[in-house]
Amino acid sequence: MSHDLDAIKGSAPPLITPFKDGAVDYDAYAGLVEFHLERSHCILVNGTTSEPAMLTVEERNKTCDTAIEVVKGRAPVIVATGSQNLIETKQLTDHAAQAGADALLIVTPYYSRPPQRGIIEYYLEATQGHDVPWMIYHIPGRAAVSVTLDTVKELKDRSPTFVGMKHAVNDLGFVSECLDAFPDYKVFVGLEELSYPMMAVGAVGLMNAVGNLCPQKLSDMCEAVWAGDMARGQDLHASLLELNQSVFYDTNPIPLKYMMKRMGLIPKNEHRLPMAPALPELEKRLDGVLERAGLI
Numbered sequence: 001m002s003h004d005l006d007a008i009k010g011s012a013p014p015l016i017t018p019f020k021d022g023a024v025d026y027d028a029y030a031g032l033v034e035f036h037l038e039r040s041h042c043i044l045v046n047g048t049t050s051e052p053a054m055l056t057v058e059e060r061n062k063t064c065d066t067a068i069e070v071v072k073g074r075a076p077v078i079v080a081t082g083s084q085n086l087i088e089t090k091q092l093t094d095h096a097a098q099a100g101a102d103a104l105l106i107v108t109p110y111y112s113r114p115p116q117r118g119i120i121e122y123y124l125e126a127t128q129g130h131d132v133p134w135m136i137y138h139i140p141g142r143a144a145v146s147v148t149l150d151t152v153k154e155l156k157d158r159s160p161t162f163v164g165m166k167h168a169v170n171d172l173g174f175v176s177e178c179l180d181a182f183p184d185y186k187v188f189v190g191l192e193e194l195s196y197p198m199m200a201v202g203a204v205g206l207m208n209a210v211g212n213l214c215p216q217k218l219s220d221m222c223e224a225v226w227a228g229d230m231a232r233g234q235d236l237h238a239s240l241l242e243l244n245q246s247v248f249y250d251t252n253p254i255p256l257k258y259m260m261k262r263m264g265l266i267p268k269n270e271h272r273l274p275m276a277p278a279l280p281e282l283e284k285r286l287d288g289v290l291e292r293a294g295l296i
Contacts, residue, residue: 003133005163007076008103008186009204010041011218013211014049014080016253016260017063019270024059026066028266032212033070035265039215041205041222043067046080046092047105048142049209049253054272057088061095068100081126082107082137089126097130104134105166105207110143116151124159133161139168139190149177156182166190166207167198176201192244196237199225209247210240212256213263213295246289254278259286263295 013036018028033043045067046052046060055063064079071077079101081092089106096104109122127134136155140146146169155162167175168190178185179202187203189195192210199206199222211218217236224233249255254271258278261269269277278286290296 003102003131004076005133005186008042008078008133008163010222011206011208011211011215012042012044012076012078012188013040013215013218014044014047014207014209015067016212016257016266017050017052017055018266018268019272020268022270022272024055024063025267026062029063030066030070032265033067036215037071037074040075040211040219042076042078042102043071044078044080044105044207045101047137047207048080048107048139049212049256050080051253051272051275052080052083054275057091060092061099064092064096064099064101076102078103078105080105080107080137082109084110084112086122086125089122093126093130093134097132101132103163104130104132105137106134107137107139108143108145108147110145113145116148119145119147120151120154120158123155123162127159127161131161133163134159135163135186135188136165137168137190138165141169149174149181152178152185153181156185164188164204167203170194172197172201175203192240192247195221195240195244196225196233199233200230208244209252209256210244212253212265213243213247213259214240214293242289243293246286249285250278250282251275255282255286258283259290259295262287262290 018025079096083089164186166188188207189198221236257269260266
């Protein structure tokens with residue numbers, strides 16, 4: 001692999017997808033990418049917070065292109081290319097690889113609940129023919145399927161471009177097992193509540209939705225851990241408690257988009273069905289969170 005694996009670390013918030021009158025607002029999206037270039041270590045495109053299930057393959061590919069065009073090599077661009085459908089996953093993966101993505105994040109195929117042997121072959125088929133580093137997106141709560149340590153070991157044996165995972169499940173033990181088996185395995189934290197604890201046991205960075213609101217704090221936490229300043233890392237983690245919780249007061253990214261609109265980060269708080277904007281009582285609750293965090 002010719003890609004700079006050492007740069008694939010730090011805070012990489014999964015950017016939301018702005019909509020305007022039902023269409024993806026690519027100008028607003030480009031603005032978000034530019035905003036994060038000054039505050040985050042990596043740009044993560046089409047993660048769960050981006051509402052990818054509500055986007056077409058063409059729209060996901062265009063957000064990928066938009067991010068890469070804006071970044072112009074100033075930071076690593078990680079593109080999430082997974083779907084429940086292998087054909088779509090290959091289309092998204094092929095496009096991201098050809099467009100110049102620095103790494104790929106591929107969710108476990110959701111809904112169908114495949115066996116481990118099926119997951120292994122799915123990943124090998126999806127990434128065949130590319131030299132782009134790729135990671136599993138491990139999120140059993142949404143995908144309804146987990147990966148095992150044996151699956152990780154077989155993928156490491158059979159795919160030279162497999163480098164790690166985003167771990168979005170409350171299981172520090174599995175992270176420790178993976179890092180024990182593969183010391184160079186890149187683990188990104190996918191649960192806000194585990195940001196500092198998982199970094200403390202060896203995760204290389206954060207892929208947390210809350211980073212859309214306060215990206216600098218997440219980058220600072222990563223850098224504190226890297227510097228061995230664990231007390232500062234823990235303090236930053238503690239200071240984010242209410243914000244971390246607020247992201248999940250309703251289905252992500254419903255609270256997030258409302259708060260970003262209130263902060264002036266996006267022009268409109270718009271979703272595509274079956275997602276829907278925050279209700280008035282939730283808006284009031286989120287206003288209080290933002291005020292206490294000093295964000296409005």
